Amino acid sequence: MRALRLLPPALLLCLGTAAAEQAGKGTLPPQAADSLRFAVIGDSGTGDRAAYELAAQLAKSRDIFPFDFALMLGDNMYGRERPRDFEKKFERPYKPLIDAGVKFHASLGNHDDPNQVSYKLFNMDGRRYYSFKPRGGARFFALDSNYMDPPQLEWLEKELAASGSDWKICFFHHPLYSSGERHGPSLQLRAVLEPLFVKHGVSLVLSGHEHFYERIKPRRGIHYFIAGSSAKLRRNGIKRTEITARGYDQDRVFMLMEIAGEELHFQAITRTGERIDSGTLKRIERKDAAVP
Amino acid sequence: MLLLLTLAMAIPSAAGREAEPAREFESRVKAYLELRKQAVDQAPKLKDEATPEEIAAHKQAEAAAIRAARPQARQGDLFTPAVSAYLKRIIRSEMSGKAGRPARQSARQGNPEAESGMNVPLRVNAPYPGAAPLSSVPPTLLMRLPELPRQLDFRFVGRDLILHDVRAGLIVDFLPNAMPPE
Numbered sequence: 001m002r003a004l005r006l007l008p009p010a011l012l013l014c015l016g017t018a019a020a021e022q023a024g025k026g027t028l029p030p031q032a033a034d035s036l037r038f039a040v041i042g043d044s045g046t047g048d049r050a051a052y053e054l055a056a057q058l059a060k061s062r063d064i065f066p067f068d069f070a071l072m073l074g075d076n077m078y079g080r081e082r083p084r085d086f087e088k089k090f091e092r093p094y095k096p097l098i099d100a101g102v103k104f105h106a107s108l109g110n111h112d113d114p115n116q117v118s119y120k121l122f123n124m125d126g127r128r129y130y131s132f133k134p135r136g137g138a139r140f141f142a143l144d145s146n147y148m149d150p151p152q153l154e155w156l157e158k159e160l161a162a163s164g165s166d167w168k169i170c171f172f173h174h175p176l177y178s179s180g181e182r183h184g185p186s187l188q189l190r191a192v193l194e195p196l197f198v199k200h201g202v203s204l205v206l207s208g209h210e211h212f213y214e215r216i217k218p219r220r221g222i223h224y225f226i227a228g229s230s231a232k233l234r235r236n237g238i239k240r241t242e243i244t245a246r247g248y249d250q251d252r253v254f255m256l257m258e259i260a261g262e263e264l265h266f267q268a269i270t271r272t273g274e275r276i277d278s279g280t281l282k283r284i285e286r287k288d289a290a291v292p
Numbered sequence: 293m294l295l296l297l298t299l300a301m302a303i304p305s306a307a308g309r310e311a312e313p314a315r316e317f318e319s320r321v322k323a324y325l326e327l328r329k330q331a332v333d334q335a336p337k338l339k340d341e342a343t344p345e346e347i348a349a350h351k352q353a354e355a356a357a358i359r360a361a362r363p364q365a366r367q368g369d370l371f372t373p374a375v376s377a378y379l380k381r382i383i384r385s386e387m388s389g390k391a392g393r394p395a396r397q398s399a400r401q402g403n404p405e406a407e408s409g410m411n412v413p414l415r416v417n418a419p420y421p422g423a424a425p426l427s428s429v430p431p432t433l434l435m436r437l438p439e440l441p442r443q444l445d446f447r448f449v450g451r452d453l454i455l456h457d458v459r460a461g462l463i464v465d466f467l468p469n470a471m472p473p474e
Contacts, residue, residue, distance in 0.1 A: 002293070006376075077420075079423045080422045080423045081344075081348075081422055082344075082348060082422075083343075083344035083345045083348055083384070085344075086344035087344070108402060108428070109402075110402025110407075110425040110426055110428065111402070111425045113422065113457060113461070114426075114458045115347050115350075115362045115461075116347075117340075118338050118339065118340055118341070118342045118346075118347055118350075119342060119343075119344065119347060120339075120341035120342060120343065124340075125340045125341070126340035146402060146426060146427075146428050146429075146430055147428070147434070147445055148403075148431040149433065149434040149440075150434065150435055150439060151439070153431070161466070167406070171456070174401060174428065183401065184397075186398060186428075187394040187397070187398075188395060188397075188398040188430045188431050188432060189398070189431060190433070191394075191432070199376075203335050213460070230344075250448075257465055
């Protein structure tokens with residue numbers, strides 16, 4: 001660790017990338033005792049068999065990798081949103097986690113009724129964009145990427161500027177970078193959000209919308225992940241491009257993340273329990289931001 | 293010289309031309325909000341930590357109250373001809389041609405017709421279908437469109453622009469062919 005800190009920034013970036021790429025069997029246990037741990041699901045609200053299997057696998061993983069909360073990257077509920085749909089598409093599949101006290105923090109996707117902001121189990125407190133600080137040196141910012149209007153951008157700039165957290169983590173539905181054949185990157189959003197992320201030291205950005213898993217090579221000092229296949233799946237939906245560090249589009253996936261000091265350990269797990277990606281990323285200091 | 297001056301004074305500037313419909317739209321939105329407030333004041337408030345049953349009941353109650361408060365509402369009440377022309381000018385200048393491609397791509401995300409092939413019938417006071425996705429609205433366009441209060445937003449259905457009551461899920465007004473064709 002100490003040796004790593006002495007390396008020049010550009011080399012740290014390379015190591016950050018090279019330290020990933022580990023696929024294998026099963027969920028890995030946490031790397032540190034007092035780390036911040038959370039799960040990530042995206043495009044999870046179908047209520048079909050695959051969604052239930054993924055939720056069961058996530059609950060199983062928690063026995064090995066205990067996490068306190070889960071981020072939802074939007075499309076939390078497909079189709080109608082009657083009370084019985086909340087039950088079928090969220091409350092029943094995730095019951096073991098809800099009963100165990102895992103808190104879900106949702107962001108809105110294009111399939112979500114804006115009234116979800118008032119749903120108690122999504123912990124949005126009536127707001128379509130909000131931030132929260134669980135503990136330790138991380139603050140999370142949930143954005144509504146469907147409707148990025150000037151008041152939201154002003155709010156984000158203010159919140160990011162005021163945050164002294166080491167890890168500033170943004171999550172929202174539409175990806176700024178993507179190798180997806182169907183949707184691709186949201187260039188409009190990138191034009192307004194990326195300058196704020198760079199200016200205010202955002203380290204990690206998580207999105208869904210594309211129904212696959214993709215880890216993007218760091219862009220301007222920021223780590224980007226797409227995890228939009230927690231129920232929906234677009235098989236063979238990735239047209240691998242030079243920005244892809246790792247892509248997977250053959251089964252449903254959730255993510256587990258752990259923040260320990262300057263390091264972020266991540267793993268991407270399928271509904272059958274296969275680990276299709278894992279590794280350790282360094283928080284990239286702002287002086288590295290010029291590195292593409 | 294005098295003639296030129298008189299002509300210049302008679303022809304309003306571009307900014308002046310846009311100020312009038314912008315004011316008109318603002319005052320119509322304000323009137324809608326006042327009517328809305330009176331209508332939904334009777335309904336119980338929704339908690340920020342509500343159950344699905346409370347959310348569904350509240351949405352239905354708000355929609356019914358607003359519909360009852362404006363039974364004669366029709367297309368063009370808020371999007372008057374002058375407002376429509378003004379909004380179309382903004383949308384077309386932002387979304388036309390090669391430069392407008394990223395904005396058009398953004399508005400296709402979640403657009404029920406473009407993305408899911410879903411037909412959303414546009415009628416004032418009708419509910420936006422619960423199973424239909426909501427389109428993104430390009431951020432650069434939102435910087436130029438009039439800012440709306442949190443109770444309302446703009447959305448696209450195909451090439452049409454709708455004014456959408458966020459919590460009641462109602463179509464408040466709509467503007468056909470607002471977006472330029474591909």
